Amino acid sequence: MFVLGRDYLLKKQLLHLILLHTAWEMGSGQLHYSVPEESQHGTFVGRIAQDLGLEVSELVPRMFRIVSKEHKDYLEVNAQNGILFVNSRIDREELCGKNPLCAIHLEVIVDNPLRVFHVEVEIKDINDNAPIFRTKEEKLFILESRLVGSIFPLEGALDADVGTNAQLTYHLSPSEHFMLDFQTNSDDNSLGLVIKKPLDREDISLHHLLLTVTDGGQPVLSGTVQLLITVLDVNDNPPVFNQSVYKVQLLENASNGTSLVKLNATDLDEGINKVIAYSIRSVTPSKLDVLFRIVPNTGQIILNGKLDYEDTNLYEIRAEATDKSAYPLSGHCKVLIEILDVNDNIPEVSVTFLLVPVPEDSSVGTVVASISVSDKDAGANGQVTCSLWPTMLPLKLVSTFKNYYSLILAEPLDREKVAEYKLIVTVQDQGSPSLSASSSLVVPIGDVNDNAPAFAQSSYTVFVKENNPPGAHIFTLSASDPDVAENALVSYWLDEKLLSLSSYISVHSESGNLYALQPLDYEELKLLEFQVNAKDAGLPVLCGNVTVQVFVVDENDNVPVVSGPEDMTLALLVVPVMAGYVVSKIHALDADSGYNAWLRYELHETNRGPWQVGLYSGQISTTRALDEMEGGSSQSLLVLVKDHGQPALSTTATLSVSLVASTHVTHIDAHLPRMGGSPKTTGDNVNIYLITAICLVSSLFLLAIIVYMALRCHCPPKEPMVYGPGTATLVCASEVGSWSYSNRHSHILAGVSGEAGAKSDLMVFSPGIPATVENGKQQDLLSAMVSESLFISPW
Structure with a gap:
């Protein structure tokens, strides 16, 4: 009867375990293996790489590894063949106690790309624990008057195994007075000693019985206890x-x-x-x-x-x-x-894997960290939820398996906006009161070279005085790169296409300093326009560029030059000659520009006589009337020509004037038109000359006003101008005032071609007209206006 009952129970429990195991495997969705406890080191568990769909050749390059949070190093994987094997002794009873299901959970991690798999290895029980009684001998005292069928409870044996290995069967040594009563119910297995024949103390006062227990394992293990039964009286x-x-x-x-x-x-x-x-x-x-x-x-x-x-x-x-x-x-x-259970255990959170730093070009969905949570309590007290703070992050938590979460990238990253993220992972149970725990994580963002160097301006304008020393520092360029380390290490160089610049300008590759390699000459070169490139040291290399315009500022380094001979001889017919009569004109040029090229004329103090020279026109005229009494005399005039530079440069011209009396009029008539003519020969045309000059000046003035207003309304804002070493001088006005126009030969070096162009310098001053003019002397008035106010001539 006991054997049949035991077989039925074994079959029933085995079927139950098979169904439970199948349902558990289907629900987990993960790999499941099983291995007997107490297996030797190296025992084969499973071909884990093959079952996970991984190539064996990928295991080492992708850093194939397993992580077991709670179960030490019981299991290990051979990275050469992908086989999971037993690494150290596993005692199921020590690991799981009396729990019917005992399993070790493993996390399998591979990189490039990062993937996390979950594997459960069930530890199968083997019959390695024999059933034992608490004592080797148990004493019972039974009255002889006890009736047949009376039951005396016996303490059963204990077996540390589970399942079939822990199904116990009891056997009692042969006795005519006693037999065993063994019953199984939902609360406990009941074991008792039953009297099957009336006792007689006088016949037998002490009974010695041997109680044997056997389990249902293979091989069968057993234990015994001695029963000493004393029959009592009364x-x-x-x-x-x-x-x-x-x-x-x-x-x-x-x-x-x-x-x-x-x-x-x-x-x-x-x-x-x-x-x-x-x-x-x-x-x-x-x-x-x-x-x-x-x-x-x-x-x-x-x-x-x-x-x-x-x-x-x-x-x-x-x-x-x-x-x-x-x-x-x-x-x-x-x-x-x-x-x-009482909610007396704080949940635990641990990070089993953390990928730092996270490259800022990582794709959405990249696993940044693997997090496991646990709570030793049971029921609602042990049910935990995991959350992330702050919530507005490009990272989110995703549940992967039971109490395992993955921290993944939810949005693209930008290290230049946020260099690192500080976050708190909070785990909270469902108990009352609820308990929680937190773990802080710092996720630094790794820089990639995604920003090109950039200059603060699209172009720079630099003013440099001419005649600079060779190698002079004229300006410093600076480009910024929001990346870090070598990705932000900026170097500078000139555009390789601008070969014509190599003898003029160089740039320091590290500091961005611009140097003039040779002295610049304003009269030969007025503008250098080129591009400076900036590149970082990242991979791939990124570049930026800026346009630089270097304007050469004029210095007063050219002496005025008198056009024509510096010594002139003039014969003047003394008819009577009125005051203000134009005798001749000195022409001079200055290669400079602006104030440096604005010339003025002066007579030397020692030989003024009846002569004067126009301050800005160079016209030599009389200061008083000459009469025939002065005929036959000769005078030498020294004219000093100066510019307005600092310091001023000057030159001289000598004019010899011979006064001829009227008796020699026949010899000098041919020269009169060149010197201004006599009143008789030119008087009829003076009105025409005057009207024409006035109309011309008025038209030019009106045209200049119209052009000026149009430029003020339509010209775009100017680029910021940067001055190099020294102070640039801009000509705006003069305390004396005149009209003066300069159109000189100039060069502009720009881009690759090095084309030369012309540049005109125009200085505008208010006209200065003599305060008094005698009535009726129209020739002198015209001469004064043309010479002092309205004279326009190329320098």
Whole structure:
């Protein structure tokens, strides 16, 4: 009967385990292996690389590895062939205790790209623990008056294995008076000794029996206990508990001294045989016997220590009630104490993998970190949720498997906007009150070369005085790059196409300093226009450029030059010659520009005589009327020509004037038109000359006003101008005032072609007209206006 019952139970439990295992595998969606406990080092578990769809040749380059948070290094993977094998001894009982399902969870991680797999290896139980009794000998005291069929509880054996390996069968040595009673119910397996034949103390006062227990494993393991049964006389009524099983629920945070339950047993005997004392025979687990105590005379069971649901959640107390007869009898009961969980464990969060720094060009979906959470509590107290703060981040948490999360990239990154992210991972349970824990993470962003060097302006204008020393520093360019390290290391160079610039300008590759390699000459070169490139040291190299215009500023380094001979001889007919009569004109040129080329004429103080020279026109005229009495005399005039530069440069011209009396008029008539003519020969045309000159000047003035207004309304804003070493002088006006126009030969070097162009310098001053003019002397008025105010001539 026992054999048939055992086979039925084995088949039933085996079918249950198969169905449970199949459902668990289908629900997990992960790889599942199994290996017997106590397997030797190197035992084959599975071809994990093949089952995960990975090539064996990829394992080492992609840094194939496994991570087990809680189970040390029981398992390992051979990176050469992708086989999962046993690395160290696995004791299922030590690892999982009496839990029917024991598994080790592994995280399998590969890089490039990063992938995380979950693998569970079930540890199969083997029959490596024999069933054992608590003692080697158990003593029973039975009255001879006990009836046939009376049952005496026996303490069963314990087997650390599970499943079939822990299914126990008991055998009693042959006896005509006793047999075993073994029953299985939902609460416990009941084992008792049954009287099958009336006892006779006088016949046999002591019975020696051997109780043997065997498990259902292969090979079968067994244990024994000696039963010493003493047959008692007289006291034939044992104490009886009002319940055979007491069930108690107790919170794990119950304080020391808490009363659990009060046992109640009665004895039908009289006198001393009726007085009962309570005691605890055993507590399972046995190592925690000190947790409970019983009051002998009341049967009150009291907590005598501190409970921990996470350590043990169920206790079994076997209590005994014994009367005080000379031959005491005992009654027995069982107390089942269920420990209720209290939310007393803070959730735990740990980062098992962290990819730092994260390149800013990482694609959306990249796994940045792998996070596992856990809570030792049970039920709602052990159910946890994971959240990320702050929420407005380009990162998010994604649940991958049970209590495992992946921190992935949800949006593109830009290191130049945010260099690193500081975030807090918070795990919170569902208990009341809820408990939570946090872990801080710093995710730095790795720079990639995605920003080209940039200048503050699209172009720069630099003014440099001519005649600079060779190698002079004229300006410094600076480009910025928001990247870091070598990606922001900027170097400068001139456009390689501008070969014509190599003898004029150079740029320092590191500082961006511009240098003039040779002295610049304004009269030969007025403008250098070129591009400077800036590149970083990243991969790939990125470049930026800027246009630089270098204007050469004129200095007063050219002496005025008189056109024609510096010594002139002039014969003047003395007819009468009126004051203001134009005798001749000195022409001079200056290669400079602006104030440096604005010339003025002066007579030397020592030989002025009746002569004067126009300050800006160079016209030599009389200061008074000449008469015939002065004929025959000769005078030498020294004219000093100066520019307005700082310092001023000058030159001289000598004019020899011979005064001829009227008796020689026949010899000088041919010269009169060149010197201005006589009033008689030119008087008829003076009005025409005057009207024409006035109309011409008025037209030019009106045209200049129209052009000026048009430029003011339509010209775009000028580029910022930067001056090189020294101060640039801009000509705006003169304290004397005149019209003067300069159109000189000039060169502009720009771009690659080095084309030359012409540049005109125009200085505008208010006309200066003599304060007094004599009436009727139209020739002198015309000469003064043309010479002092309205004369326009190329220099």
